[in-house]
Amino acid sequence: MDPKKLKVALTRKLPSPVEARLSDLFDTTLHDSDMPLSPQGLIERVQDVDVLAPTLGDRLDQAFFDAAGPRLKMVANFGAGTDHIDVAAANARGITVTNTPSVLAEDAADMAMTLILAVPRRMVEGVRALESGNFQGWSPTWMLGHRVRGKKLGIIGLGRVGEAIARRAKAFGLSIHYHNRSPINPHIEEELGATYWDSLDQMLARVDIVSINCPHTPATFHLLSRRRLELLQPQAYVVNISRGEIVDEEALASMIEEGRLAGAGLDVYERGAPSEKLLRAPNVVLLPHMASATVESRMEMGERMIINIKMFADGHKPPDRVIL
């Protein structure tokens, strides 16, 4: 098909060079505002387009695909996570779904590592104390955190991002433990000095810091349930840059408040933004979903999305098809 005739619609404002390239290549409808579309707006936007390029805020469920109209052939997600898309419903209608998984892994891992260091070392608390005039000068006993070197890091989901975190953590002297459905390539496991735990429960009982790096699916909803959080030692920390729904946030906040967990570093939340309880909890560093927020990652996500659309337009299989 002539790519110029391919109708592509965006649902959010993307970096300008990405928008310019999309407009160059395809018949593209841009989205001017930085606010997401309403469900009805989304349905209006998708009418009579070949490719919709959504982001993580857009809920593309069964009802959306029922209303999308017959022209829609591809959903080219700007982002790695696809838990907002009913991929089975799309595939049942012959709609190809792609994402941008590999390009943001290193920047996301940097942010996870930042949280792994910042929470035990009370970095944000220190900044706040200084800014609010509570720094009286160095003291032998003030603002003491905990050493990170020598601690055990338990990674739930050692995929691209998990592996990039493991490499960083190893360099900081943490030992690497991981839980996956199956062990990773033995060469990489050896290189990382990583220990595989078939049982998530057993791993949780032994590690000092848990990093959540699996996707959110029906099977991983509340994977860190209250029961599992209770398996952690009271001096353990939870770090999550994946999706909020994987942790029982209410239980996490209560346990931190009660001193049954040491703290948490979070970039994602069950309801999009942190609950009041979490905002009030001690020893938490809460970020506004910014693990992939670098100019470079967002540009590369755009480039990757364009490659997927271009390959599709040329009649090839796009490289980042989401396979169930």
Ligand code: DGY
């Ligand atoms: C993703 O890509 O799914 C991240 O959560 C945002 O970049």
